[in-house]
Amino acid sequence: MTTLDTGGPPAGDLVGPEEPPARPDRVRTVVRGIGELLITAGLVVLLFVVYEVYVTDIVSAGKQREATSQLDTEWNDEAPAAPEQQRVERFDGLGEGAGFAKMHIPSFGADYAFTIIEGTTERSLEIGPGHYKGTAYPGEPGNFAVAGHRVGKGAPFNDIDLLNSCDAIVVETRFNWFVYRMLPKKDEVGGWADGKGTDPRCQGVAPLGGPYTGLVGQQIVNPSQGTVIAPIPGQAGDAPSVGERATLMTLTTCHPRFSDRQRLIVHAVLVKQWAKDPTKPGETPPELKETS
Amino acid sequence: MYGWIWRHLPGPTAVRVLTALVLVAGVVALLMLVVFPWVEPKLPFNQVTTQ
Numbered sequence: 001m002t003t004l005d006t007g008g009p010p011a012g013d014l015v016g017p018e019e020p021p022a023r024p025d026r027v028r029t030v031v032r033g034i035g036e037l038l039i040t041a042g043l044v045v046l047l048f049v050v051y052e053v054y055v056t057d058i059v060s061a062g063k064q065r066e067a068t069s070q071l072d073t074e075w076n077d078e079a080p081a082a083p084e085q086q087r088v089e090r091f092d093g094l095g096e097g098a099g100f101a102k103m104h105i106p107s108f109g110a111d112y113a114f115t116i117i118e119g120t121t122e123r124s125l126e127i128g129p130g131h132y133k134g135t136a137y138p139g140e141p142g143n144f145a146v147a148g149h150r151v152g153k154g155a156p157f158n159d160i161d162l163l164n165s166c167d168a169i170v171v172e173t174r175f176n177w178f179v180y181r182m183l184p185k186k187d188e189v190g191g192w193a194d195g196k197g198t199d200p201r202c203q204g205v206a207p208l209g210g211p212y213t214g215l216v217g218q219q220i221v222n223p224s225q226g227t228v229i230a231p232i233p234g235q236a237g238d239a240p241s242v243g244e245r246a247t248l249m250t251l252t253t254c255h256p257r258f259s260d261r262q263r264l265i266v267h268a269v270l271v272k273q274w275a276k277d278p279t280k281p282g283e284t285p286p287e288l289k290e291t292s
Numbered sequence: 293m294y295g296w297i298w299r300h301l302p303g304p305t306a307v308r309v310l311t312a313l314v315l316v317a318g319v320v321a322l323l324m325l326v327v328f329p330w331v332e333p334k335l336p337f338n339q340v341t342t343q
Binding site for chain 1: 293341
């Protein structure tokens, strides 16, 4: 930019060269300064995009790795030859930011796995998908609700708009595998029984009845509609007694991408539970192979 | 602004270029590590929870 700085009087100036015109030079300096500031501001905004989309990914990947290895240690360490009765999940006393389960979505690829973190604060969501405090835990009757970033910060829920009904969301806890499957979408509910419902993968998935009538697999709501994570999604009040609750899982993320105007919601229902066999560590449920 | 900074950098051109690069790197680091993490939650891009 120094090349522009000729230092001489502006061209076409009628004042003679022996009387240096101070004024136009100052104007030029000010205008150039403003221009440079604007260019700088543009570069800073571009840099922010790079930060938001790439840099936060790198930072979050490290935190997610840390949380996963911590969870692995926890699961391996405190696993003495426990008799069958003691192999019960314990989720009480989980601190904000602590990992307690892993989620797999096989249709996103065999390597799609995230450790789910307790709590939905900014800090927790930076580590991985966060469990809404107060909602059910994996496998419990009620609504196991999880929020995740769609852009940057590891973007665990980047593609959940591509989930189809019956796609498996497998939640691994210390002693169990819980297989949730996405509920029918709005346009599939009608002909479900002899339409998509005949797919062998859809076993156990059907439009829910009773108080759950009208609940579909994917919906887009306003940020203020917090009832999507209620035991009966969409209904704030009359929660049924625990025994009558369906066992659901709900994912929430921002919508449209790069905006927080709305929320994309995915509802799934528990169809199967596999208890981990202590004699066969490393055994995985067949649903994890549904990678197409 | 940039011309002023350039004129006030000491040393021969090679040293000035080096100093300028270090200055740019410093500003980028300050933005990435301090300013952006602070400003990001205040912007309407990435809120994923319902209220």
